[in-house]
Structure formats: structure tokens, C-alpha cells
Amino acid sequence: MLVLRDYQEELVSKTLGAWSGGTRKVLLQLSTGGGKTVIFAAIASQFARHQEGVLVIAHREELILQAASKLESVTSQAPGIIKAGYKPTDSLIQVGSIQTLARRKNYPGAGLVIIDEAHHASANSYRKLIEAYPNALILGVTATPRREDGYGLRDVFDELICSISTKELIAFGYLTDYRLIAGFKYSKHKVPKKRDFTKKELSEVAQDYKPEEVLKQWNNFGDNKKTIIFAVDVAHSKSITTRFCMNSIACEHIDGETPQDERKEILDRFRKGATQVISNCAILTEGFDCPDSEVVIIARPTTSVTLWLQMIGRVLRPYPGKTHAVIIDMTDNWYRLGRPCDHREWSLEPVTCDPDTMGARCCSSCHHVFKPMPALIRTFEIFNTKQCEFVTTYEADCANCGKPLRWVLEEGRVVEGGGTPMIASCEGAEWLEVPASVRPAVLRPIVENKKRKYRGNKTYTEKVQAIKYWIEENIDVNLDEIKYALTLMDLKASQPFVLSNVFASIANKIRTSSDWDDVVQYMSSRSDDLKKAVWEKFSIEEKQKLTRWKNRYTEELAVWGSEENLRVIQKDLEACEKFEMFEELWQIYNKTAIRDASKRITGEKGADVQRWISRMDYLRELNSINKNGVFS
Incomplete structure (x- = not known):
């Protein structure tokens, strides 16, 4: 049953x-x-x-x-x-x-x-x-x-x-936990001009994920376990198979042209353990179950969230004795498309095309995000007067409204010598495990800096400053993510000093606050481990002062936050006809109560109030910067 x-x-x-x-x-x-x-x-x-x-x-x-x-x-x-x-x-x-x-x-x-x-x-x-x-x-x-x-x-x-969700399935033991091993790119692969990639050029992308590099990383992280490899194309997969076999590793190749009887025999040998590694091109992404597989190597880039999740999903099924799966991503899929446990909002609506997916575009007319079909992309050259170079421009009709949209290559783009657009590949990559507490999306600016302008040609001070600005722009980063970013920026050796500097900068910003509301706005979204580290930067007297602020704020908020007072504040906000009137209320009422009351106001007036609140926050931030600088 x-x-x-x-x-x-x-x-x-x-x-x-x-x-x-x-x-x-x-x-x-x-x-x-x-x-x-x-x-x-x-x-x-x-x-x-x-x-x-x-x-x-x-x-x-x-x-x-x-x-x-x-x-x-x-x-x-x-x-x-x-x-x-x-x-x-x-x-x-x-x-x-x-x-x-x-x-x-x-x-x-x-x-x-x-x-x-x-x-x-x-x-x-x-x-x-x-x-x-x-x-x-x-x-x-x-x-x-x-x-x-x-x-x-x-x-x-x-x-x-x-x-x-996948995260819940892992927590309940219905899927296995995993380790993500990621590469950080250095070398480059040329992008063709005036046309799309041909099949021959796609096969050349395989050179960015050389079979010997695939074998090397399998030896480093695969622990001699049953492994599935996803290659760029058939020739690439066969080359990988040959390399593994030359090193006395039982490896077989399979693709869409493999005869059905032979395909069945290959898969049966893999399931029974006679074959340790199986390499494929676009054949094992769906419908293939082999729960005792423990390692997957992604040796092909993709912009498809669907394909990415299908590939890594091959090794997430539990099996007796299997403590975790190992995902070795030789591409930059991991930080563009996210980890298997990341939260994703699914929908039937067309807005579900991921704006961060490489190749996705936003229509300037209807704001629809879509990924143009390669066959429908038109290319031509324009001259960039600022950079004094010709730049390949792409054009496609919006999938929603039909109006033409133009763009230049942005993802992974650098300009060298004669202005040739390039995209990065993984040859000579640096390999680091991405801990579960580190979110790829948050690290994206750091990874881009790592791949481009911070590879040894920036000073220590410039690198530290880049980290600080990154933390200001991403206020919810946790301590593990900051440490990981420091490693990527070649600052691991001086990590304790840099972290102390970062914590001191945040603490100095708090010292310039006029009340606890300022502190709440600046710190509420930050991670608990970061809050704890910053707290240790204060003297006993400063901690006592902040504690008094917090206690007084809590007491006041209990009064201001009553239903009766919130209704009064709401009516006063609705009566404001211009920013100057709102500004007077901002000075009189508790700011948190104003924010809470503003959420009750809908329509055009509600939008006006939200804009005024944002303006006050901006003015307060600007005043703080002019007074003390973002970092002291």
C-alpha cells in the first residue's frame, strides 16, 4: 500500500x-x-x-x-x-x-x-x-x-x-545536505561580433573547462565517489571521459545519439557501481535517478535556472551512508543562479524571468523582463565616443510589447587591447568552498571585482574601502559573508585587522546617532553576529548610554504604538498637503510610530507619505555623512 x-x-x-x-x-x-x-x-x-x-x-x-x-x-x-x-x-x-x-x-x-x-x-x-x-x-x-x-x-x-522547499526537504531528511565547491574565473573567451555563437564556437567554450581541470578538481573534492559530469557538448564529454579513463578511473560517456540498448547498459553499469563516473551532454538532466551518486561536476555554463537546478538535483537524493552531496561548479552558475536551497518565488506570470540571469533584458517601453531567443537577436556596431572604440550592439523585439530593445554586452565583459569584448572562463581558477551561510547573490559585486579590477592591481587600502562600501550597500550581510569576501579580495591574512576596522566604522556611525531611532534604522537589518561584534567596540559608558536610549525608546514606543495614538498620527499624516507639513510632524511624533501609522494609508496619499519618509531618511543620512563621513 x-x-x-x-x-x-x-x-x-x-x-x-x-x-x-x-x-x-x-x-x-x-x-x-x-x-x-x-x-x-x-x-x-x-x-x-x-x-x-x-x-x-x-x-x-x-x-x-x-x-x-x-x-x-x-x-x-x-x-x-x-x-x-x-x-x-x-x-x-x-x-x-x-x-x-x-x-x-x-x-x-x-x-x-x-x-x-x-x-x-x-x-x-x-x-x-x-x-x-x-x-x-x-x-x-x-x-x-x-x-x-x-x-x-x-x-x-x-x-x-x-x-x-528544497531547504525544508533537506531539513526533514528527504533530500541530502550538500557542499558547494565553486571556481572564480581569470582567463577569457572571445565573444563573436556582428552575429551569435555558431556551433563551432560553442564547442570552443569547452576549452574553458579542460578535461584535465575537471579531473583535477574531481581528485581534489570528489573523494573518489560516484560522480555525474555535465559537459558543454558531445565532444567535450567524450574528452572528459577519455581523460578519466587514462587515469584508470572507470568512466563512460552518454549522449542523445547513444543507441537505446547501449544507453541502458551504460546506465545499469553506473547504477551497479561498475562505472564510477558518467559524463553526459544534455541527457541526464531529467528523469535519471541514482540516489547513491554523491558528486556532480558542472563543467558547462548555463543561464537557465531550470537546467541548473535539474543538474545539481541529480545528487541530492538521500541514500544509506550518504552524509552529503558534493556540487563542483566549474562555471559561475552558482552565484548567478543561486544555490539549490535558496528561496525562489514561482509563478505562472511572465514576470518570472530572472532579471539576474545572464542574457535577460528589461524592455524600456513596457518593463517586461525576457531572454531574447538567439535566432531573433540582431547585431551591429556602434562607436563609443567616451571609450573611443567600436562596441557590438545587440537588438531584439520585446517578447511582450514587440518594441525593439538594444543593449551592449555586460555580463562578464571586459575590454582589452583593441576593444574586443570578452567573457571570463574558469581556466586557472581559484577554488573555494561556498559555506551554506554565504549567499551567492550578495557576493556578486565582490566576485565581479575579483574577476576584473581587483586582481593584484589595487592597493590594500582600496580593497578595504571596497569591502566597506559593499557592506554599506548590503546591510544584511552576515559575518561569514564578510569573511568570505575578504578571502576573495586576498585580504584573508589581515582579516582580524580589517574586521576590526569594519566594526569600528559601524560603531562610529552609531556614535553620531542622535537617538535610538537612528540606531534602529541603521542596524535593524544587520545580522545578529555583526551586531554582536559591533557592540563589543563600545566602552562600558557607551553601552550604558545606548541601553538607556533603548529602554526609553521601548517605553515611549509602548505609548506611541497604542491603537488610539496610531489613529491620531494616521489622521495627521493624511492631512499633510506638502513635505513641510510632514516635516513638522516628523519632529513631534515618535518616528517608528509614524512609520507604523503610514502603513495604514493607501492610495496616492500613502505613496506621498512613503516618499516623504524616504526623503527624511535620506536627509538624515546626508547630514551624517557631511558631518562625519560614511566611515570615520
């Missing part, structure tokens, strides 16, 4: 509830390894018990066979498989290849259509299949409900139901 986990039962219940409420096309989101196949098998079994046909759609044989096996174990009836090479059956449950169904256009009867890896459902073949079932209920399942071209999935599905 199938026993579902709590969150799986909840997803089944929410799905059935959505259908009961009149929603026909439902999309479920659940992290890789969370049990999507088990969930849709449980739902399919309910339809089969009522003699309603079920059609499960997938786009790869591994996914098809995996779904068929799970469905048979749950429903106790063997599903039919609709794919070349398989004999048709009259089973109530059918698992079909989307390619085969699109080609044959012979759709079996079904009251429920399930689409596995449903982020592909925007393709025309899926759309036509859904149109062929106007009265059937539709269920899509995916770990990453995102279209990378800047459109959402709202034109395919009616409702998105999200579940437990």
Missing part, C-alpha cells in the same frame, strides 16, 4: 480541491527528489479505480519507463507505452512519448492527462495535445515552473500549486 508523506498528501488534496472548484489545468511544483512521480501516480490510481482513462506524457524514454514502473507499483496494473518499439496495449493507463503522439496524432481516450516535466508544456506539440482533450482534467508536474524566454505558463495552466 502506498503511503504518502504529509506534504505529498497535501499536494494531492490541493489538486483534487482545485479540480472540484472548477479549475481544469493545474500545475504542481515540487523540488527534484520530492516525489512528483509518486504524487501523480497516487492521483492516477484514483481515476483508474473509477475506470477513467489516464494518459501520462513525457519527452524522454527514461521518464516514460520511470513513470510506467511507478504507476504499475501503485495501481497494480501495467500501463501501456506509446512509443516506437513498444507494442500497444488496451490498458486504462497509458504512458506516451510526446514526440510519438505528435507524430501519430492518435490520442487514446483519457479523463486525466498528466504532463511530466511540465516546464516544457509551452511547446507546440504539448499545446496541440491539450487541445485534443478539451474535457479532460490536466495535471502538470515540474520542479521548475519557468519559461526561460520571459513568458510564463499562464497560457497553458490555470493554477500553480507550490509545495515544500
Whole structure:
């Protein structure tokens, strides 16, 4: 008997509830390894018990066979498989290849259509299949409900139901913990002018992730464990395989052209342990489960959050004796696309295209963020008068409003010699583990500085100043992130002195505060470990003074924050017609109470009040800088 986990039962219940409420096309989101196949098998079994046909759609044989096996174990009836090479059956449950169904256009009867890896459902073949079932209920399942071209999935599905996060799955033991090993780039790869990358140039990118470097980092961090490698292309994957085999490591290659029988044999040898390392190109990202795999090497860059999470998800499944997985990212995917445990907001809306994804653009007309399709990008040269050089300019029509958008290469761009645009690669990289307490997104400015202008050609003082400004711009950084940034900036040897300097600077800023409200605004978003370190910079007298401020502030706030007083402040704020009137109230009332009362005001007046508050904060900050400087 199938026993579902709590969150799986909840997803089944929410799905059935959505259908009961009149929603026909439902999309479920659940992290890789969370049990999507088990969930849709449980739902399919309910339809089969009522003699309603079920059609499960997938786009790869591994996914098809995996779904068929799970469905048979749950429903106790063997599903039919609709794919070349398989004999048709009259089973109530059918698992079909989307390619085969699109080609044959012979759709079996079904009251429920399930689409596995449903982020592909925007393709025309899926759309036509859904149109062929106007009265059937539709269920899509995916770990990453995102279209990378800047459109959402709202034109395919009616409702998105999200579940437990990867971080929670790890905490509950349903996924394994991991170590992230990241590289920091130094060498470069040329970007072509007046056109997009050709297939030949894409193959040249593989030279930035040389097989000997892949082997070296596997020896350094792979601990001789079962490993999956993702390569740039087929030739790259074969080269990596050859390098591993030359070093007496059992390694095999697999790609989309590998014959089915041979592919099955290779995967079976890997699962049984006869093969220790398997290298592939775009074939094991979805539908491949081998829980005892402990290491994944990402030797290919990507701008796709979907592809990134699918690749690293291959090693996150738990297995007896497996304490953690190791993710070796030889690219800069880790800080552009985030870690597997990072929080992500999923949606059916088109705004879900990640603005930080390399290649994503924001339309200046409608502000829609999208990733232009390479085939639709036009390129030409413009002359930059400031830099006295020609710069490659790119143009594409907005995926939302259709208006043309132009941009120049920015991600990883540096200018050398004759003004040739370059992007960084990982050859000669420095390798450091990224602790779980360090957020890649926060480190991005430091990493960019590391790759570009702070590689040995800046003074110690300039590097320290860069760290200080970074801390001011990212006020929620924690102590581990600051220490990591110091390591990246080659300041590890002087870390205690620099940290002391940073803490003293923040403490000096607090010393210039006029009241506890100033302190709260400056320090409330900072991490607890940083607050503790700064606190130790104060003398006993200063600590006593700040404690008195805090106690008085708390007492006053208890009075000011009463419902009666907040209503009075709200009315006074609503009566303000200009900034000068607001400024008088700012001097009279408790500032925190003003902020709390302002949140009750909506519409245009609420927007005005928020702007006035921001202006007061800016003026106060400006006054502090003019008086003492940002750092003393």
C-alpha cells in the first residue's frame, strides 16, 4: 500500500480541491527528489479505480519507463507505452512519448492527462495535445515552473500549486545536505561580433573547462565517489571521459545519439557501481535517478535556472551512508543562479524571468523582463565616443510589447587591447568552498571585482574601502559573508585587522546617532553576529548610554504604538498637503510610530507619505555623512 508523506498528501488534496472548484489545468511544483512521480501516480490510481482513462506524457524514454514502473507499483496494473518499439496495449493507463503522439496524432481516450516535466508544456506539440482533450482534467508536474524566454505558463495552466522547499526537504531528511565547491574565473573567451555563437564556437567554450581541470578538481573534492559530469557538448564529454579513463578511473560517456540498448547498459553499469563516473551532454538532466551518486561536476555554463537546478538535483537524493552531496561548479552558475536551497518565488506570470540571469533584458517601453531567443537577436556596431572604440550592439523585439530593445554586452565583459569584448572562463581558477551561510547573490559585486579590477592591481587600502562600501550597500550581510569576501579580495591574512576596522566604522556611525531611532534604522537589518561584534567596540559608558536610549525608546514606543495614538498620527499624516507639513510632524511624533501609522494609508496619499519618509531618511543620512563621513 502506498503511503504518502504529509506534504505529498497535501499536494494531492490541493489538486483534487482545485479540480472540484472548477479549475481544469493545474500545475504542481515540487523540488527534484520530492516525489512528483509518486504524487501523480497516487492521483492516477484514483481515476483508474473509477475506470477513467489516464494518459501520462513525457519527452524522454527514461521518464516514460520511470513513470510506467511507478504507476504499475501503485495501481497494480501495467500501463501501456506509446512509443516506437513498444507494442500497444488496451490498458486504462497509458504512458506516451510526446514526440510519438505528435507524430501519430492518435490520442487514446483519457479523463486525466498528466504532463511530466511540465516546464516544457509551452511547446507546440504539448499545446496541440491539450487541445485534443478539451474535457479532460490536466495535471502538470515540474520542479521548475519557468519559461526561460520571459513568458510564463499562464497560457497553458490555470493554477500553480507550490509545495515544500528544497531547504525544508533537506531539513526533514528527504533530500541530502550538500557542499558547494565553486571556481572564480581569470582567463577569457572571445565573444563573436556582428552575429551569435555558431556551433563551432560553442564547442570552443569547452576549452574553458579542460578535461584535465575537471579531473583535477574531481581528485581534489570528489573523494573518489560516484560522480555525474555535465559537459558543454558531445565532444567535450567524450574528452572528459577519455581523460578519466587514462587515469584508470572507470568512466563512460552518454549522449542523445547513444543507441537505446547501449544507453541502458551504460546506465545499469553506473547504477551497479561498475562505472564510477558518467559524463553526459544534455541527457541526464531529467528523469535519471541514482540516489547513491554523491558528486556532480558542472563543467558547462548555463543561464537557465531550470537546467541548473535539474543538474545539481541529480545528487541530492538521500541514500544509506550518504552524509552529503558534493556540487563542483566549474562555471559561475552558482552565484548567478543561486544555490539549490535558496528561496525562489514561482509563478505562472511572465514576470518570472530572472532579471539576474545572464542574457535577460528589461524592455524600456513596457518593463517586461525576457531572454531574447538567439535566432531573433540582431547585431551591429556602434562607436563609443567616451571609450573611443567600436562596441557590438545587440537588438531584439520585446517578447511582450514587440518594441525593439538594444543593449551592449555586460555580463562578464571586459575590454582589452583593441576593444574586443570578452567573457571570463574558469581556466586557472581559484577554488573555494561556498559555506551554506554565504549567499551567492550578495557576493556578486565582490566576485565581479575579483574577476576584473581587483586582481593584484589595487592597493590594500582600496580593497578595504571596497569591502566597506559593499557592506554599506548590503546591510544584511552576515559575518561569514564578510569573511568570505575578504578571502576573495586576498585580504584573508589581515582579516582580524580589517574586521576590526569594519566594526569600528559601524560603531562610529552609531556614535553620531542622535537617538535610538537612528540606531534602529541603521542596524535593524544587520545580522545578529555583526551586531554582536559591533557592540563589543563600545566602552562600558557607551553601552550604558545606548541601553538607556533603548529602554526609553521601548517605553515611549509602548505609548506611541497604542491603537488610539496610531489613529491620531494616521489622521495627521493624511492631512499633510506638502513635505513641510510632514516635516513638522516628523519632529513631534515618535518616528517608528509614524512609520507604523503610514502603513495604514493607501492610495496616492500613502505613496506621498512613503516618499516623504524616504526623503527624511535620506536627509538624515546626508547630514551624517557631511558631518562625519560614511566611515570615520
